Amino acid sequence: MNKTLLRSVREYKKQSILAPLLVILEVLMEVLIPLEMAKIIDVGIANGDMSYILQRGLILVVMAMLALFFGVQAGNMAAIAGAGYARNLRHDIFYKVQDFSFKNIDHFSTSGLVTRMTTDITNIQMAYMMSIRLLARAPFMIILSWIMTLLLNKTISLLFLIVIPLLGGTLIYIAKKAHPHFIKVFDEYDVLNNSVQENVNASRVVKAFVREDYEIDKFHDISKYVYNLFTKAEKIVAWNSPAMQFTMYSVVLIMVLIGGKSIIAGSMETGELTSVIVYALQIIGSLMMVTFVFVMIMIAEASSDRITEVMNEIPEMQDQPDAVTEVPNGDIVFDHVDFSYAGEGGNLSLKNVNLHIESGQTIGIIGGTGSAKSSLVQLIPRLYDVTKGRVKVGGIDVRDYSLESLRDQVSMVLQKNVLFSGTIYENIRWGDETASDEEVKRVCKLAQADGFVQEFPNGYNTKIVQGGNNVSGGQKQRLCIARALLKKPKILILDDSTSAVDTKTDALIRKAFREEIPNTTKIIIAQRVSSIEDADQIIVLDGGQIMGIGTSEELLKTNEIYREVYESQVKGGDDHE
Known part of the structure; x- marks a missing residue:
């Protein structure tokens, strides 16, 4: 097991230690049982001594009951330890992902x-x-079964010294041959899950274009490949059972031959031979267990590597010990900023950007597809870090703030609006979980969302389904704007967040911004000129560079x-809808 991941055992160390200790006690009982059986056969039955048979029989029953007790307790402890370890691992990975920047998350697919x-x-866990x-x-x-065999018959015990290494080596070889196929399977699981997730999320598009057959074929191809990999691995592992059975019957035949001669010669009793056969079955069964666990460990090893990759990922953005926790105002400065998603040496999305936005201003950003509009604003709340230069908020480099303090004062409504499962109240309160019902309604009025929310039968208690698919695109945008406003930020960024609303509603939203949050710096990315025409300054971006700044x-x-x-x-009538 991976040492890094074993740290997640934590409070389940007690159960993890007790389980093997109880198993050892169970084994002691199971090893002593055949010895008692031999005594009953060779002494009690041979001499017709019923008193002896009852005495040893009682001891046998006690041993069996103790073995059962220890076995059940060991199983309980192992189950608690395994489930607890898995729970801690899930928590640790989830908490780790929360610290990831966008760049860190880009390293792993969502399905992965x-x-x-x-x-x-x-x-x-298994x-x-x-x-x-x-x-x-x-x-x-x-070990104990072999020692007991040695005490009963040295010749047969020597036979096991040959069989155990030979069979163990064969089973390990089989497991190692299957291992590469198991590793490939989990990489393909990511592809399979990604295909399912993509299909479910885009189900409306799939149905609109009648592409169900194409999606089914795509899924079938990936699923078949996973099936083939598993089949190859299982075909190899399937040799375990025949190898074990062949060895077991061969050993039993040889033991009967050796034991039979010893009984005839008078150097061995019938009960002793019976015990030796039981010990042989215990040894072979234990080897089968080792192989079974070995295969599981190899499967888990591939999984451990994948999880360790996430746990060892270093968050790109970490707070400094003396991080600033107070954002003075919404003043923004870009000082000779270069940015590349690939980091130093990569293709630049933004090139030598110099910009000063005063606190409280309304700034419009316009530009063609791929002009790096979203890239520009994502640097303000440090969703990504600059490659060169500096971005300042309130006169302080954003890298000097604690991430929580900075992002608390920068509300951002992204291009892809996301609503979560829950009521409208619960979704809006992502902006401020302590907000009253009145505050929620106030920001919804500012975002022009209150009207359609009140039309729902349950109003603000209306349930939003996963992904917000039971509201329209425009309604979703307005709810997301309301959520951002509830934070009472010093900087509000709308990344093409009114594209799905009509121009009249868009104008009402901007009017509310001017009147209700005049001291908040407002940055609006838009494709429609009408959405930014009345801004204090408009920034024109092209090819990652600022090509113009000024009023309309x-x-x-x-x-x-x-x-x-x-x-x-204007000629196309966009502003006169």
Whole structure:
């Protein structure tokens, strides 16, 4: 087991230690039982001594009951330890992911993280639970059974010195041959889960384009590949049972031959031979257990590597010991900023950006697809860090703030609006979990959401289904804006967040911003000129560079890009819908 992951055992160390100790006691009882059986056969039955048979029989029953008790308790302890270990692992991974920046999350697909927290952890849980039981049981059973065999018949005990290494080596070889196939399976699980997740999330698009057959074929191909990998591995592992059976029957035949001669010669009793056969079965059965656990450990090893990869990922953004916890105002400065998603040496999305936004201003950002509008605003709350230069908020480098303090004062409504399962009240209160009902309604009025919410039968207690699919795109945008406003931020960023609302509603939202939050710095990314036309300053981006800054009137005179966009939309009737 991976040492890094074993730290997650924590409060379940007690059960993890008790389980193998109880298993050892169980094994002691099971090893002594055949010896008592031999005495009953060779002494009690041979001499017809019923008193002796009853006496030893009672001891036998007590031993069996103790073995059962120890076995049940060991199983309980192992189950608690395994389930607890898995729970802690899930918690640790989930907490770790919460510290990831966007760049860290980009290293892992969503489906990959889900697979790690479900299938991979289940594999580790099963392997851990079996390990603390069977890996304690099997070696002790093999050693003690062999010692008992040695006491009864040295010739047969020597036979096991040959059989045990030979059979153990064969089974380990079989397990190692299957291991590479198990490793490949889990990588393909990520692909399989990604296909399912993508299909479910985009089910409306799939049905709209009648692409169900295509999606079924795509899923079938991936599923078949996973099936083939599993089949190859299982075909190899399937040799375990025949190898064990062949060895077991061969050993029993040889023992009967050796034991039979010893009984005839008078050097061995019938009961002793029976006990030796039981010990042989215990040894072979224990070897089978070791192989079974070994296969599980190899499967879990592949899962452990994948989970360790997440646990060892270093969060790109970490607070400094003396991090600033108070954002003075909404003043924003970009000082010679370069940015690349790939980091130093990568293709630059933003190039030498210099910009000063005064606190309380309304800033519009416009530009074509791929002009890095979203990249620019994502640097303000440190969703990504600059590659070169500095971004300052309130006169302080954003890297000097604690992330929580900075993001508490920067509300951002992303392009892809997300609502969570729960009521409208619960979704809006993501902005402030302590907000009153009146405060929730107030921000919804500012975001022009109160009207349609009141029309729902349950009003603000209306349940939002997963992904917010029971509200329209425009309604979802307005609810997300309300959620952002509830934070009472010093900076509000709308990343193309009114694209699904009509121009009248858009205008009402902007009017509410001017009147209700005049001291909040407002940055609005938009495709429609009408959404930013009345901004204090408009920034024109192209190819990751600022091509113009000014009011709408100034840019119409001085900036060709803005003028072309403006004229195309006005002539196309965009502002007169």
